[in-house]
Amino acid sequence: MRTADIIMKKRNGGKLSEEELRFFIQGFVSGEIPDYQASAWLMAVYFQGMDPEETGHLTRLMMESGDVMDLSSLKGPLVDKHSTGGVGDKTSLILAPLAAACGAQVPMMSGRALGHTGGTLDKLESVKGYNVSVSQDELKDIIAAAGYAVIGQTEEIVPADRRMYALRDVTSTVESIPLITASILSKKLAEGADSLVFDVKCGSGAFMKTLAQAEELAASLVKTGESMGRRVIALITEMEEPLGRMVGNFLEVEESWNCLTGVGAPDLMEVTTALCARMLVAGGICGDSEEASALCRSKISSGEGADYFKKNMMAQGADWDWFLSRCGSWRAPVKADFRADRDGYIRDIDAFGTGMCALGLGVGRNKATDSVQPHTGIHFLKKRGAPVKKGDVICELFAVNEGDADKALTALESIVTIGSAPLEAKSLILKEIGA
């Protein structure tokens, strides 16, 4: 088998066999196939795509390039949720304890902030003591104690993806449905979950800008995941404005805690409940999503969701008193208010712009080696559709210095749009695919 022939076959629109894909992926991981051949192949895949069978083989081969966790000793259905990345998206922090309270076991392998999107690991690490680097045995202990665990991807999990993603990033071959599918699914399958829920974000703040793109990715994730014997549901959810009221690291953990104690923003709770309900359905805990949504909500009013949140915090090393004593008050030193310049209704808070604005405040990273600020960010007092009077505070900024604050205030002028007419309320859940 010659690497150039495999590239040519894909370039010409051919279907690669499992054997050819194995030769390619194993050669790529071992370094026998050089990056310059791999990148030509990636570009050929970008143009010619892959059918579901090829995507399934690629996913499995990438998963098998590293460790695959065995969590079968844990009781209860193993369910996880994965989002394609948004702005203000702290649903994981809320739905994991709710799903745990409903009887699910949630092994959650999360990511870090990059570009305009936030990262669950960075958010949790803003809490003193919280540790996301745990061994497989510790992971099982944490899930047994708290119903869920949040950890980072280790070096041993899907090394093929780490190598391939780094190459795709610099060769403009990121935006390919089969490559995205294999990248996401291989990691989720390696972490040992039986059932998976995907939140495919759609809109300005999302990787997928149009509903058609989001549908294509959602369908590919469901089809490929099911072909590998998992129960998979995908929701396409809108990401035009930031989700909830907070964009930041500690700010978002604080907001998550508020949601679990009953004071969540409606948009955030709609998406969180919808996703958590699909986890319960995919995991076989509930028969349909209406029943599951009601069960989720009951775990907020009963306080059980909040209990699991605290259990996880403690199990992963967080200083609970430190956390509680800072909720509502721990903010970066420079505060600035962004105010309405006219009467009207908020028509848009552009999610991508907000993410980039938060990045400027130190919430996120330009590149993977940057560090983040724990206590900077944006707190929206008004969101899309809200009536405002000229001079009303729309959001508060928390920055480490005046320069950052000024830049953010200027940026917000083109991020927030105020119109004359009220908006019609609409659901953020655009579509459900699978199961």
Add this chain to the structure above:
Amino acid sequence: MRTADIIMKKRNGGKLSEEELRFFIQGFVSGEIPDYQASAWLMAVYFQGMDPEETGHLTRLMMESGDVMDLSSLKGPLVDKHSTGGVGDKTSLILAPLAAACGAQVPMMSGRALGHTGGTLDKLESVKGYNVSVSQDELKDIIAAAGYAVIGQTEEIVPADRRMYALRDVTSTVESIPLITASILSKKLAEGADSLVFDVKCGSGAFMKTLAQAEELAASLVKTGESMGRRVIALITEMEEPLGRMVGNFLEVEESWNCLTGVGAPDLMEVTTALCARMLVAGGICGDSEEASALCRSKISSGEGADYFKKNMMAQGADWDWFLSRCGSWRAPVKADFRADRDGYIRDIDAFGTGMCALGLGVGRNKATDSVQPHTGIHFLKKRGAPVKKGDVICELFAVNEGDADKALTALESIVTIGSAPLEAKSLILKEIGA
């Protein structure tokens, strides 16, 4: 400017500016842009193509990556011919002295055998003493003395193409019209010719298998060359059976000499005369190709073409007596005859198969570092359309050992096809493009 953005622009079908192409080519040649980004870009170009302006910029930038010869001190029009590569194609060896005899100056930078195609340099080097490695000053002296010179590509000429071709070869990005155009033209322009004639071969033994592909390449070569201020004519010629009677190294030099002394095979003379005539038209020596063809033929009957052949041989160091004394007799030691297995008419002598068969005899190279045999090859006594009786010798093989000869005899069984009906004679000149 970011390399990944340039890749993405081309991937998305955008048109690259001269500045973007300069950034890319200079970065690639200097090594600042790594091969893995260059190969992704090459694959994007394969899929999205380039318009004539982009192809022109790419060609010039590649040419400017190395030395550009200045032959302006030579008197008379500087004209060259380039073939896309065929089997038994020794037209260069015949038309260069003919064009020189007609007053053209021909700086001919030629290639070596690779795969099924032969190489002009290998053929000439089969003659004792012939030297193709000469300095620019020596080149001018040779052209001044003999009207033409045949040299190899130096390290200093278009280094971008050498690097890029090596990468295209292993990443399955060879078959791209703009990349082929830039590769061919950048070298031809760097050698200093004012006018160019291209022989775009079409058929089994050619790189372009269909007339549509050949037309696309021919049009691109003409359009791009003209946009750079050169007079360019392309002929598309058929390459379904080997050209002429000989396939080998010394064998083909011998056949070329025979042609110049008046005993050339009709197919070979048709293509050679047609190409030489276009050189005279492109160089402004003749007003049209009929007049030019007649002038070419007159240079054979007058013996002037043969004189220039001898002048070049001497000027490039060949032992003329050694050459003449071996014509008609110098053959590899093992001779084998391939005979007709039935009565009929030769329907086909597959050019690609013949090239591979000759490669097996040592005429060519599997890879660039292989060496070649000077005196092996195939001599066709009958060609397409010829009537044969069972037992007639169709061709003679000359091999260095019995094993090679046996393999070649077996291969010829599927290369030569004999039919029952006579064939209609047809021209090998399929189309003319340009000027």
